[in-house]
Amino acid sequence: MTDATNQTQMQEAQMGDYFALMKPRVMQLVVFTALVGLVVAPVGVNPFIGFVAVLCIAVGAGASGALNMWWDADIDAIMKRTVNRPIPSGAVQPGEALAIGLTLSGFAIVLLFLATNALAAGLLAFTIFFYAVVYSMWLKRSTPQNIVIGGAAGAFPPMIGWAVATSGVSVESVLMFALIFMWTPPHFWALALFVKSDYGDAGVPMLTETHGRTVTRKHILTYCVPLVAVALWLGFTSIGGPFYLVVAVVLNVWFLRGCYAIWRRTDADSEADNHAVERRTFVVSIYYLFGHFGALLVEALLRNYGLTSWAGW
Known part of the structure; x- marks a missing residue:
């Protein structure tokens, strides 16, 4: 193998490390929900401006991830x-992560402001600040409600997408925000139930550690009930419709059954089957969110062709 080949492989590995710093899995969710918020808005956006806006939101999400990894390296x-x-693997130095996070944050906010409007840029700036400072530096290590309050950071992207198109906020964008906000606690608490030792070892006051797994199970079901209400309410707004509502009913029955099953279980039940129900419900929660926003996207496409609307019912 030649020296040039070795050098190329080394460069690719480094690029992969920097990309991982930006939490690409989280970025996928951010990009998708922001795109849906942009597309379902009642005001059309130039495709190039829309692309730039979504790119800025993605870069902002990556910046938040880098800042979070810098702070949470320990x-x-x-x-x-x-x-x-x-960072903990030694591939990226903490100072590099901080510099990348700050640089990308500034780039994303300024470019979004220049390409769209002040509200969208302001919401993106607040989202980055909320995730990197309010959640990562304060809530995560200080309260068992870290996931509840911190969930706001992941809930802003569709609202930002909507603001890009409309320069405003509406009931629809608030409900899209609320859908993600209410979904976050049961999603992450289901995860915490089967990675329970991780948070305790790191001293993170996750609800499973501070109040126990029985209380966590109750909280999962408690948050799932209003989540169902928000999801169905969204179906009767201007961006909802018959298709969305059918999908929402199916997904909410599926997820609610999983949360109810978790609530009924004991620690002995979970240990006996290696947390099978908790793991399955966590996976369902991922399909749940993508399914709702995917259905909103389909409704928007159908409306463009005049194929579905609550006005005709």
């Missing part, structure tokens, strides 16, 4: 599921 090195992240 606990990431302790938890099994995060020990191989770029």
Whole structure:
């Protein structure tokens, strides 16, 4: 193998490390929900402007991820599921992560402001600040409600997408925000139930550690009930419709059944089957969110062809 080939492979590995720093899995969700918020808005956007806007939101999400990994490097090195992240593994230095996060944040906010409007840029700036400072630096290590309040950071992207198109906020964008906000606690608490030792080892006051798994199970079901109400309410707004409502009913029955099953279980039940129900419900929660926003996207496409609307019912 030649020296040039070795050099190329080394460069590719480094690029992969920097990309991982921006939490690409989280970025996928951010990009998708922001795109849906943009597309379902009642005001059309130039495709190039829309592309730039979504790119800025994605870069902003990546910046938030880099800043979060910079701050959480100490606990990431302790938890099994995060020990191989770029900083604790030694692939990226903390100072590099901080510089990347700050640079990308500034780039995304300024470009979004220049390409769209002040509200969209302001919401993006607040989202980055909320995730990097309010959640990562304060809530995550200080309260068992970290996931509840911190969930707002992941809920803003569709609202930003809507603001790009309309320069405003509406009931529809608030409900899209609320859907993600209410979904976040049961989604992450289901995860916490089967990676329970990680958070305790790192000293993170996750609800499973501070109040126990029985209380966590109750909270999962408690948050799932209003989540169902928000999801169905969204179906009767201007961006909803018959198709969305059918999908929402199916997904909410599916997810609610999983949360109810978790609520009924004991620690002995979970240990006996290696947390099978909790793991399955966590996976269902991922389909749940993508399914709702996917259905909103389909409704928007159908409306463009005059094929479905509550006005005709």
